[in-house]
Amino acid sequence: MLEFTVLSTEGLARRGRLVLNRGTVETPVFMPVGTYGSVKGVMPDSLEAMGAEIILGNTFHLWLRPGLDVLRTFGGLHRFEGWTRPILTDSGGFQVWSLGANAKVSEQGVAFQSPVNGDKLLLTPEVSMQIQRVLDSDVVMQFDECTAWQKDGVVAAEAEVRRSMEMSLRWARRSQDEFARLENPNALFGIVQGGMFETLREASVEALAALDLPGYAIGGVSVGEPKEEMRRIVGHTPHRLPAAKPRYLMGVGTPEDLVEGVAAGVDMFDCVMPTRNARNGHLFTRFGDLRIRNARYKQDESPLDPTCGCATCARFSRAYLHHLDRCGEMLAPMLASVHNLHFYVDLMRRVREALQGQRFAAFAAQFRLDRQRGV
Ligand SMILES: [Zn+2]
Structure with a gap:
């Protein structure tokens, strides 16, 4: 089930609400990444306390470990990882793509050797939908081919990007058919590809919109391309997607990128950067x-960020965090992850508040100034 309502707009930016089977998500939203069924070093109750309403899981990794038998026993990923709020799972396309030369792509899917035990495996749109059905994630992603920005130092040519984008469209249809056949009660999102070519992005948007999927993502950005290239596509594509459906920009980015994405009409973000x-x-x-490793913090009694309401800043000084880091204490990355994730989640809360008051443009300008001021 999925219901999406655009509550208000300012320019291309939208304040929205996403209702999923396991809860409501206020948008724009940042989704912490829990690759192996855990957001690295952060307890689920910490995530809840900082206001995270949805997290990511990774189809490819969870398929290999712990495997579907274990996940079936638990009735899906939620109970297994102790997280009751919504989960979005990626399709595994990006991970098999990351295997590079160890993966062989054909029309059928991607054949590869398991990096865990060497088994020969084949990930197809159908298999990806079957795995995500077992995971019972609230948002399921179509299986797609992430188009490389460059290969062996050569930037991908238009013909190659077109071939890849068109195959992703055929995989979107196969994903949709299998998702329906499995009677999956959750929501399936399509993924726009097309590399750095506006015309290909537009063709991808048009063909995916015709499938009338519950939501859409923009993939194939933040894959090693120069920042200006990413900006160009993020400025070009989101507002061309169906206005009534949620829009998700995959794998982006810095706090500035998120604010820019919102301004371009994006509703959902994920990134491993904070953790x-x-x-x-x-x-x-x-x-x-x-x-924090910098010697200037050795005696610094102030919190990481005096304006931050996170559990780390409420209790600890920069000097203490510097000390933990120097000693290689396991608490150091844990406290740092809580702070960084809180910063991202809270940034989206502030963005939503600004959008509600029709002062997002002013907020974004002030945000950039503040960030340039320096700590
Ligand atoms: Zn903090």
């Missing part, structure tokens, strides 16, 4: 980014 950067001591704050 991955946290593990490397890279913290996001309202007034710019901060490297």
